Amino acid sequence: MSSREPTLADVARLAGVSLTTVSRVLNNRGYLSEKTKRRVADAIETLGYRPNSLARALHGMRTQTVGLIVPTVSLPFFGELAVEVENALAEAGYRILICNSMGRAEREREYLSLLVGNRVDGIISGAHNEGLQEYDTIRMPLVTIDRDLSPSIPNVRCANEEAGAAATRALLEAGSRHPVLLTSRSGLHNLREAGYRAEVEGAGLHARVLTVPFDTPTPQRFTMVRDALDEAHALEPVDGVFATDDLAGAEVLEWARTRDLSVPGDLSVIGFDGTETMRRALPHLATIRQPIEEIARAAVSILLGQIDGTLPRIPRDEAGAGVARTVEFAGTLLRGRSLAP
Incomplete structure (x- = not known):
């Protein structure tokens, strides 16, 4: 058995057709008889030929x-x-x-x-x-x-802004009067934050945003979440958290446990994403499910x-x-x- 990969020329030779015909079969272009298509397909299967995607691209063909x-x-x-x-x-x-x-x-x-x-x-x-x-x-x-x-x-x-507003309303309806937002990046592009701010300010409350960067290494992440929540809680008791992803929501639940805060007695928490993975791991966590x-x-x-x-x-x-x-x-x-x- 040859140690090299079979080529288009090998397929054409075994099928007894031209290189152009093999190319037309592979790209489904032009009229070809079923007999010819079958011969080319059989040759491809026999040789174990795999089309070269880069070569196809260089010839203006799609790589699929x-x-x-x-x-x-x-x-x-x-x-x-x-x-x-x-x-x-x-x-x-x-x-x-x-x-x-x-x-x-x-x-x-x-x-x-x-x-x-x-x-x-x-x-x-x-x-x-x-x-x-x-x-x-x-x-x-x-x-x-x-x-x-x-x-x-x-x-x-x-629809992040509307979903962020819905999550915040859920906290307010649960009785929260000091809700904070925990997110990875604050700013104009954060529409979930915009929804949170609109609802909190519309209720005459003070908006507070805590950020833990998205690319924070896992070993340091909980420490940063814990410290941010501790600092916020010391200034004004936190009774609700909207976390803009469910993993952050899980970290909030862990923070509450380590600080002897009951959920939802002392603290209401809602996350975001609603993936199957997190729903299985934390079925009790309220969240906004994205239609993935x-x-x-x-x-x-x-x-x-x-x-x-x-x-x-x-x-x-x-x-x-x-x-x-x-x-x-x-x-x-x-x-x-x-x-x-």
Whole structure:
């Protein structure tokens, strides 16, 4: 048995057809008899031939591959998102390359270069780094999930501001008068924070935002959450926490346990994401469930529309100016025992 990988020429030779015919069979182009298709298919199976995706890209062909950039699949939301994106792509005949940026901008740049260099057919980005100018130079199909990169890049997400408001209302309705927000990054782009602030200030209360950076190493993370909550609690007793992800919500529950605060007696807690993983681990944690499957399928649908040419990457208004395309899905409040009745 030969030690080298079989080539397109080997397939053509065994099938008794030209290289062009093999190429046409692989790309389903032009009329070919069923007999010819069968001979080529048999030759491919006999030889164990695998098409070279990079070579196909260099010849202007699709690689049937899409890149997905996420902070890390070890986080339940992004792990389940990756599964749903992969399922939706597989149904359309595409494969996925999953890239974990680990929350670092430089690693995200490296993955962008890798994906573009390997000529994937499109990119879905859900990483959280801001200000990466490399995205402005990418001309291939591109969609983001829960990330405002540019008016020229479609963004698919949960309706975060409305969901953040719903989570905060749940705390207020549970009797909280000193609710705080625990999040990874405060600012204009944090729509969950905007929803929290609107509800708290609308109730005539004081908004307090605690931040623990997204890329904080796991061994240090709980210490930072504990210290932030301790400091806030010392200034004004904390009787409610809206954590913008369920892992942070779990850390709040642990903080309450170590400080002898009963949940929900002394403290009401609500998280965000509502993944299957966290629901199994902490079924009593109230949360806002994101419709992960719907978000994933919408992102894939938009990307495939760009790849096929049926959807423009940059929608235009009547004056011809680029218009940001944002697709939002409503979150669902899941009540749990961490909210006072």
